[in-house]
Amino acid sequence: MPDGQAPTSIPVPRHLHSVRYEIRGPLAARALEMERQGAEVIKLNIGNPAAFGFRTPESMRLAIAEHLGEAEGYVHQKGILPAREAVVAETQSRGVRGVTVDDVVLGNGVSELILMCLEALLEPGDEVLVPSPDYPLWTAAVALTGARAVHYPCRSANGFCPDPQELERLITPRTKALVLINPNNPTGAVYPAAIVEALVRLVETRGLVLFSDEIYDRILYDCAQHTSVAALCHDTLCATFGGLSKVYRACGYRVGWVSFSGRKSHAKEYLQAVDLLASLRLCSNVPGQWAVQTALRGHQTIYDLTAPTGRLGRQRAAALEGIARSKYLDVVAPTGAIYGFVRANRELLPGFDDETFAMALLEEQKVLVVPGSGFNVDYKDHFRITLLPDEGTMREVFTRIEALLDTWSTA
Ligand code: PLP
Numbered sequence: 001m002p003d004g005q006a007p008t009s010i011p012v013p014r015h016l017h018s019v020r021y022e023i024r025g026p027l028a029a030r031a032l033e034m035e036r037q038g039a040e041v042i043k044l045n046i047g048n049p050a051a052f053g054f055r056t057p058e059s060m061r062l063a064i065a066e067h068l069g070e071a072e073g074y075v076h077q078k079g080i081l082p083a084r085e086a087v088v089a090e091t092q093s094r095g096v097r098g099v100t101v102d103d104v105v106l107g108n109g110v111s112e113l114i115l116m117c118l119e120a121l122l123e124p125g126d127e128v129l130v131p132s133p134d135y136p137l138w139t140a141a142v143a144l145t146g147a148r149a150v151h152y153p154c155r156s157a158n159g160f161c162p163d164p165q166e167l168e169r170l171i172t173p174r175t176k177a178l179v180l181i182n183p184n185n186p187t188g189a190v191y192p193a194a195i196v197e198a199l200v201r202l203v204e205t206r207g208l209v210l211f212s213d214e215i216y217d218r219i220l221y222d223c224a225q226h227t228s229v230a231a232l233c234h235d236t237l238c239a240t241f242g243g244l245s246k247v248y249r250a251c252g253y254r255v256g257w258v259s260f261s262g263r264k265s266h267a268k269e270y271l272q273a274v275d276l277l278a279s280l281r282l283c284s285n286v287p288g289q290w291a292v293q294t295a296l297r298g299h300q301t302i303y304d305l306t307a308p309t310g311r312l313g314r315q316r317a318a319a320l321e322g323i324a325r326s327k328y329l330d331v332v333a334p335t336g337a338i339y340g341f342v343r344a345n346r347e348l349l350p351g352f353d354d355e356t357f358a359m360a361l362l363e364e365q366k367v368l369v370v371p372g373s374g375f376n377v378d379y380k381d382h383f384r385i386t387l388l389p390d391e392g393t394m395r396e397v398f399t400r401i402e403a404l405l406d407t408w409s410t411a
Contacts, residue, residue, distance in 0.1 A: 188334020
């Protein structure tokens with residue numbers, strides 16, 4: 001350091017000021033510190049099935065092992081052909097027309113593709129309609145471009161589904177795109193076909209790009225039916241995101257894909273920009289790409305897990321039982337994905353604050369949840385759990401939550 005100059009800290013650039021990701025935020029850091037000091041923390045903050053003993057199907061592991069020798073070099077920026085062909089075949093089987101291997105891009109998880117697809121579209125001042133609550137990467141990715149996430153409420157009274165009329169009122173001349181997360185993280189809502197159809201009509205008439213995050217598309221309970229937008233959307237560009245992390249329990253392989261459908265003829269420059277961004281990072285993790293064709297064909301083992309007698313089905317039931325037994329909690333039962341967005345009753349718990357609660361639950365009961373406000377909502381009485389721990393642990397979680405809330409209650 002030159003003489004006489006005071007040390008200065010490195011400032012965080014302005015476009016990062018509003019970016020948050022509470023799932024791995026200060027509470028998660030505190031949990032790690034507690035673990036290092038010997039505490040056993042039940043961590044319900046991250047949707048990482050492997051951490052709870054869920055295994056990736058063996059056929060996928062074998063496919064990677066078989067092709068490791070071919071996975072040493074860079075590949076095409078959009079991904080290896082067999083993987084893209086498998087995504088095209090899967091898209092066709094859902095009734096989507098006109099998707100070719102050129103319209104599919106593989107990424108290091110859906111996360112990387114979300115960042116790329118928004119960066120290729122947005123300018124400072126643009127607006128994107130993002131659900132509230134949302135998976136917070138979407139809001140963060142919009143903010144990173146200098147554009148603005150305009151949150152459309154998905155209210156619990158409406159099963160956490162969007163209201164197309166209310167959403168339409170938020171469209172301005174600056175609105176470029178609509179983000180759907182269906183099945184939803186954090187609420188577990190699976191949108192009825194009529195709502196999806198109304199939203200597709202809306203984006204088509206208003207000329208918005210449709211980003212549909214369908215990473216949980218096969219994680220469904222109680223006979224819920226998932227409606228994929230791509231088969232319905234013809235008059236505007238539709239980008240559908242899927243991946244290996246959740247349905248195939250392979251978060252660590254870092255494999256996701258986006259397939260572009262609908263009105264591609266009007267989006268040539270945008271698609272070239274996505275291709276450019278894909279080229280800049282050369283290609284995504286190659287060994288993982290070799291698992292895609294094996295994953296997408298044949299028996300889908302996720303359905304064994306989500307059945308009422310399957311592991312996820314039973315754990316979800318244990319969580320719902322714990323909430324039903326609680327004096328303080330309620331939830332809109334999730335019909336998809338791997339989370340519950342739980343509400344605390346403020347009449348019985350005056351002054352309940354999601355962040356204070358999550359901190360106390362961690363410090364006093366060694367359970368880590370994510371406060372609802374980490375999902376871009378303007379209320380403070382929710383928190384998110386994952387449905388991943390085994391039934392015994394799930395019961396223990398609700399015993400501990402109840403013990404804490406008993407000390408908070410005025411009743
Ligand atoms: N989209 C949603 C809704 C998610 O919940 C997640 C991860 O939790 C992702 C995208 C990112 O997944 P990945 O990058 O592992 O594919």
